[in-house]
């Protein structure tokens with residue numbers, strides 16, 4: 539009997555996953571087509587792959603389930619099982635999600651949407667905000683500052699959300715966050731890692747650890763794997779706040795570790811042709827090249843570096859921290875070192891459950907940006923539960939609720955997929971665990987993964 543229930547659950551999860559895959563990537567891919575042909579082609583090309591992967595999963599899941607010991611199957615089912623909490627009812631509590639659903643920045647934003655959607659379902663299955671449902675309200679920021687400001691204003695003034703998760707880029711945060719801060723709307727940055735984000739204002743915090751906490755790990759891992767490296771070359775996107783912030787950390791770390799900084803090159807996040815920069819980088823004869831940029835530009839840069847003959851180690855920053863990079867540089871992405879503020883392999887009840895929920899939807903392990911978006915949603919939801927315990931949310935006016943939510947957000951302790959976290963009074967995350975992964979592409983260059991280094 540029990541076995542049959544598990545089979546049905548597995549097949550149902552698969553059906554939901556197939557449905558979800560069909561619907562989501564398309565609009566962002568279309569918009570990306572207007573911006574960078576290479577990326578758009580890559581994203582489009584990814585669609586059939588996803589479908590093929592999903593088809594291939596069916597027999598694999600069945601076979602795996604057949605082989606697994608009954609206890610393992612039961613345990614796996616239990617991790618995804620919603621506890622028997624009372625069903626949520628009443629007016630939903632609205633949380634805003636302002637991230638990039640279009641433009642090249644959607645290569646990150648799509649992952650954030652998924653993380654927030656999973657959190658919404660996950661916490662509603664577990665009682666929502668003490669019985670009231672939570673609802674994520676999505677507004678597309680696109681990839682620039684104006685889009686972020688527009689989305690934030692819609693969320694605050696029209697949707698009347700209690701708080702905002704977003705925007706995707708630090709470059710956008712420096713423009714949009716001051717507006718939310720002035721209006722007294724709490725913002726949790728899910729992916730802004732530039733120096734100075736929490737300092738924008740009292741209402742701004744982040745779950746995305748800053749560049750100085752994360753970036754050095756990738757250099758250390760690359761040098762451990764290439765102990766004879768002496769000369770380094772660096773390139774960064776000079777029109778992007780995060781890239782400028784991260785390159786400072788990278789350059790300092792390289793010097794601290796005794797490497798000679800042979801050249802520092804610059805590019806724009808909109809560039810697709812890197813001939814000049816690659817020529818200059820190669821002329822400096824580096825053993826290691828360190829890139830701070832976003833996924834589309836960095837992917838093309840890596841491709842061109844390898845095509846023009848660079849054989850040394852490549853380190854990428856947070857802008858390369860997405861599997862959506864893989865269709866851009868394909869087989870040439872292989873071997874790139876990228877530091878991580880999340881590992882799907884971290885074992886804890888909340889991460890096991892998040893990983894299982896993500897896998898049920900996407901047939902692969904969750905990436906960092908999905909885990910951080912889930913974490914931002916979790917922080918708001920758990921803080922709202924606490925606020926509601928002290929004073930019922932129903933009776934509070936919006937301004938008072940937003941203020942109380944901000945205070946509670948900063949005061950709480952959270953056990954999340956990225957580990958146990960707290961905040962400093964300024965809103966900076968205190969996070970314990972960081973990792974480094976290396977990209978491993980399959981020989982045909984069509985699929986790949988981040989392999990976590992021990």
Ligand code: 1QQ
Pocket residue numbers: 646706707708709729730731732780832856857858
């Ligand atoms: C920032 C980043 C980007 C890579 C997020 C997608 O870290 O803009 O701060």
